[in-house]
Amino acid sequence: MTGIRAQLERGGWIDRGRDPADRRGVIVQAARGRGVGILRLYLVDSGMNTALDQICAEYDETDLQLLAGFPHRTADAARTAAERLAAPEIKS
Numbered sequence: 001m002t003g004i005r006a007q008l009e010r011g012g013w014i015d016r017g018r019d020p021a022d023r024r025g026v027i028v029q030a031a032r033g034r035g036v037g038i039l040r041l042y043l044v045d046s047g048m049n050t051a052l053d054q055i056c057a058e059y060d061e062t063d064l065q066l067l068a069g070f071p072h073r074t075a076d077a078a079r080t081a082a083e084r085l086a087a088p089e090i091k092s
Helices: 004-009 037-045 048-057 062-087
Strands: 014-019 024-031
Touching: 004 014, 004 062
Parallel strands: none
Antiparallel strands: 014 024
């Protein structure tokens, strides 16, 4: 991963900085001004938009709503579980 990160950083695709909350940590993010280029590469140049359109065309509206709801429901479940783990233990 270090080598890949270094190549992306040299190519101007990502920026790296220190995590202000933890000086040992590093924050990696898309380089400013490159977000549109990254999206274009992934969605347009790779053909991903066309592929997703073709896949979605095979489903009816009810199926698409079900599929779209799944990640929302699982994210809610993960958030609830994390909140339970982070909550202080209540003693009787």
